[in-house]
Each structure stands twice: as structure tokens, then as C-alpha cells.
Amino acid sequence: MRKIGVGDFIVTDLMREYVNDILETRRLSYGPYCRAFENQFAKLHSRRLGVLSNSGTSSLQVALQALKELHRWNDGDEVIIPAVTFVATANIVLHNKMKPVLVDVEHDYYGIDPEKIAHKITPKTRAIIPVHLFGMPCDMTSIMEIARAHDLEVLEDSCETAFATHYGVPVGSWGAIGCFSMYVAHIISAGVGGIAITDNPDYAVKMRSLVNHGRDAIYISIDDDDHLDRLELKEVVERRFKFESIGHSYRITEFEAALALAQLPDWEEMVKQRQYNAAYLTDELASLKDWLQLPSIRPRTTSSWMMWPFILREGDKWTLATFLEERGIETREMLRLTDQPCYTGFWNPDDYPVAKWMNEQGLYVGCHNGLTTDDLDYIVEAFEDYFK
Numbered sequence: 001m002r003k004i005g006v007g008d009f010i011v012t013d014l015m016r017e018y019v020n021d022i023l024e025t026r027r028l029s030y031g032p033y034c035r036a037f038e039n040q041f042a043k044l045h046s047r048r049l050g051v052l053s054n055s056g057t058s059s060l061q062v063a064l065q066a067l068k069e070l071h072r073w074n075d076g077d078e079v080i081i082p083a084v085t086f087v088a089t090a091n092i093v094l095h096n097k098m099k100p101v102l103v104d105v106e107h108d109y110y111g112i113d114p115e116k117i118a119h120k121i122t123p124k125t126r127a128i129i130p131v132h133l134f135g136m137p138c139d140m141t142s143i144m145e146i147a148r149a150h151d152l153e154v155l156e157d158s159c160e161t162a163f164a165t166h167y168g169v170p171v172g173s174w175g176a177i178g179c180f181s182m183y184v185a186h187i188i189s190a191g192v193g194g195i196a197i198t199d200n201p202d203y204a205v206k207m208r209s210l211v212n213h214g215r216d217a218i219y220i221s222i223d224d225d226d227h228l229d230r231l232e233l234k235e236v237v238e239r240r241f242k243f244e245s246i247g248h249s250y251r252i253t254e255f256e257a258a259l260a261l262a263q264l265p266d267w268e269e270m271v272k273q274r275q276y277n278a279a280y281l282t283d284e285l286a287s288l289k290d291w292l293q294l295p296s297i298r299p300r301t302t303s304s305w306m307m308w309p310f311i312l313r314e315g316d317k318w319t320l321a322t323f324l325e326e327r328g329i330e331t332r333e334m335l336r337l338t339d340q341p342c343y344t345g346f347w348n349p350d351d352y353p354v355a356k357w358m359n360e361q362g363l364y365v366g367c368h369n370g371l372t373t374d375d376l377d378y379i380v381e382a383f384e385d386y387f388k
């Protein structure tokens, strides 16, 4: 049977070359591949600085912790997040001993609804975390306006989205810090990995320290004691086992960075293919729009289509999901958050009607660049057969 996964991993000659080079040089810890990926990825997203970690969640964790420490926020201060997102967004707020405050999402584009943010802001609100789901940018112009008016920091959870723009500006570069995931089936995929990008050197230094147990930023990589004069070396030797923050062991290796770096020369082609695939599915399934809410693109925005999301207007979504899965088409839920067992008693899922509707009726399938036109036709036929 044909298998249509939500993601794919395409191995290239460049990946083999980079990985073989690492095996040859035997440099595993933070080194030239990590540095090159940080610089190039940040630049492609209009930012100066990038800090790698071992996951998107780790990047979000250290990003919020850096903001909290540097701005001296208190435990219990509030962070606004959308009511539809992966659990990691809520969890990193809780792990930072802050309070996630949920705001419902937009009916059509599934981003945090800017019109509903203002009345959730209290004297304790410190930040907003917009989440760009499925490759689709949030309404960043409105969100930034609200943040400026209320003196809030914006930390973008762009784990599911890279190379997507709103008003021509890449998402992940609107707020103080933007975080991306390189987990399996993401836009850039290295197995595991995360990157935080920013223009603020203080944030970058703090995040890099937090990824490395919170150690003194004078010595983060094993190259940091090379080529120093005697006095400088003495200072590094004295300080390199000083820890300034209670940090984490969130380091990545050169292998993941090399796999990610090898994908960057192809990013435009990869995104174009995803855009083509998503448009193909949306066009070919237009006749089913009375049964399915098909994805739509926010004006003045480009999507990089990590996934192709849809909402079943009526009927049981599990019957549809099983029908597709029986045909080898992988499905996922549209990131149910509000009624997860781990958050019982945290909030009332009924207070977020759009999220509730998406929880009940929302699914996605893959539209990645590994799919052929035959694969796309196969998906279209499966949907058509179901609704026949």
C-alpha cells in the first residue's frame, strides 16, 4: 500500500559529505557546522544571531528564561499563548514558573486572535507567544501593535514554520526572539534540534549560556580558550567552570547542525514545492468545501506549509481519519491543547470555542516536498471516495 507520511527526510550528497567530514575530523561538540547553521539560518530570517539547542522546546525554554532573568520578571507573572498549539508552548511557560494565559484562535487562519488578546492583559502580563502553526504566519502586525501599546515582549513560537513571511518580513524575526524546531517532519529536519534567533546580543549570550548549564559565557565552546594571550587564558581558565544561571544541558551536536546546514541551499525550492502541493490539494478538493473547511492564506502572507490542515464541518473526524489511515495516509490532530489530561483544572475548555471546534473537528495531512503528483492525486481521491 502507498504510504503518505506527514513528513519525509530526503538524504542528499551534501549531507553525506558533511557527515563524513565530521567523522573524519572527529569534532562532535559545538563547532563549525553549528556556527555556520546559526549564522546562515539567522540571516535567512533577517536576524543577526542564532543559538542552537537540542529541540524547539529547549529553545523556547531558554528564550523565555533569558527574558525572565534579564527583565527580572517574577514567578507567577503571565504569558499569553494561543488556545491551539503544541503542549510545549504551554509547558515552557510552566517550567519557567510563569502562568500561561490562553487566548482563542482565529476561525480561518488558526493563529492567536489579536482581537481577543487585549482583555487578557493584566498588570502581571509580561509577554505574548504567538505560534505560527502548520507553516502559517500569525497576524504579526496586529500582535506587535498590541505588544508595543502594553510594553510586552513577543517571543515567537515558529517551531512549525520557517521561511514564511507576513508583509514580506519573515516570521521569527518580528518579536524579541523567534524559535524554530528541527524535529522530524519539520520544514528543516535534522532528527532533533532547535534554534532561537534574535538581534539582541544580551539575549543571545544568555540563551547560549542557559543551553550550556548556565555557565559563564566566557567559555561555551571548546574553541573559546584557543588563541588567547596569557592573561586572557588565565581569565578563561579561572571562569570556565563558573555558572551564572541555573541552566540546562540542551546542547546539540555537529551532526544535527550538518544535516540542517545541508538543507539550506535548497530552501526556496523546498518551500515552492510545499506551496505547490498545498495549492494542489486545496484546488482539487474545492468541490468538498461544504464538507471541509480548507486552508486559506492570510492576505499579504506566505505560508511554508509544514502541513495541510482541514476541518470537517460535520460528522465524526475519527471515522474520516481512520478511512484515510486505512489507505496509508497519515493524519494528525490539529494540536489539541485545552482539554489535555495534564492540564485538568488549569482552564475551562468551553471558554475557547474556536479551539474547541478545532479539537473536535480538525485534522491535518502532509504536503511536504517528498510527495509526487501521484501521491497528491491519491490523497484527493481518498477524500472524494469518503464523501461520495
Ligand SMILES: Cc1ncc(COP(=O)(O)O)c(C=O)c1O
Pocket: 054, 055, 056, 057, 058, 085, 086, 088, 089, 131, 133, 157, 159, 160, 181, 182, 183, 193, 194
Ligand atoms: C508549535 C510547536 N511548538 C514547539 C514544538 C516543540 O518542538 P520540538 O519537538 O523540537 O521540541 C513543536 C513541535 O513540533 C510545535 O509544533
